[in-house]
Amino acid sequence: MLEIRDLHVNYGAISALHGISLRVPQGQIVTLIGANGAGKSTTLRAVSGLVKPRSGLINLEGEEIAGMAPHTIVGRGLAQSPEGRMVFANLTVMENLRMGAYLRKDKANFAKDLDYVFCIFPRLKEREWQAAGTLSGGEQQMLAIGRALMSKPKLLMLDEPSLGIAPLLVKTIFEKIVEINKELGLTILLVEQNANLALEVSHYGYVLETGKIILENTSAELRVNEKVRAAYLGG
Numbered sequence: 001m002l003e004i005r006d007l008h009v010n011y012g013a014i015s016a017l018h019g020i021s022l023r024v025p026q027g028q029i030v031t032l033i034g035a036n037g038a039g040k041s042t043t044l045r046a047v048s049g050l051v052k053p054r055s056g057l058i059n060l061e062g063e064e065i066a067g068m069a070p071h072t073i074v075g076r077g078l079a080q081s082p083e084g085r086m087v088f089a090n091l092t093v094m095e096n097l098r099m100g101a102y103l104r105k106d107k108a109n110f111a112k113d114l115d116y117v118f119c120i121f122p123r124l125k126e127r128e129w130q131a132a133g134t135l136s137g138g139e140q141q142m143l144a145i146g147r148a149l150m151s152k153p154k155l156l157m158l159d160e161p162s163l164g165i166a167p168l169l170v171k172t173i174f175e176k177i178v179e180i181n182k183e184l185g186l187t188i189l190l191v192e193q194n195a196n197l198a199l200e201v202s203h204y205g206y207v208l209e210t211g212k213i214i215l216e217n218t219s220a221e222l223r224v225n226e227k228v229r230a231a232y233l234g235g
């Protein structure tokens, strides 16, 4: 579904990614773990077209998308729930979900997909008319994911869904991510600092350190890997 090859990204003179390669196969949840500043968000930004790579290939479903404009890439079936959620604060929950569906081609299934989002996140249904900015952090995260789903993506990228959310809600949100993957067969690239959770829900993982991938394996293997345990799973 997604293949990145030898991707280099610079911010001015600073090199943020120096030659990373990874694959996200159809129907899987793949996670990218790593400390602050490792380059996780930069990887997602390069895929969604928000930063232009210096070099490297980014292939989405057989098409080269590196360097394309973000709205063109969205049109190719990519949706992202960004770090810090970024819902439209002054719009209602319903209006945010409508915005998610704005670019999609088949409008016919809008109602069905809306039902699915409300079924996965009943809290959003209860708060349909509430301004998104007044939702709790966890609810805003649900809305950001729901809005991404409304674009009917082929690939969903989630940037730090656990960030700043109460532990109980984090658990719920990760259960929902697994549910969405299983029920819709949706391919997911998950960036997460909470390596424990990320490796629990994903099929395969990559460990990023200062702009390089230093380890990759099935998530089950990474969870028992000595280095991963010492550096990311609290020993």
Ligand code: ATP
Binding pocket: 011, 014, 016, 034, 035, 036, 037, 038, 039, 040, 041, 042, 043, 193
């Ligand atoms: P975090 O978990 O803290 O979000 P991350 O792994 O997502 O970290 P990135 O945000 O991708 O890391 O940052 C990678 C590196 O690029 C860091 O050294 C960061 O300071 C730098 N960087 C990110 N954005 C910019 C920018 N707009 N201008 C200059 N440097 C940047």
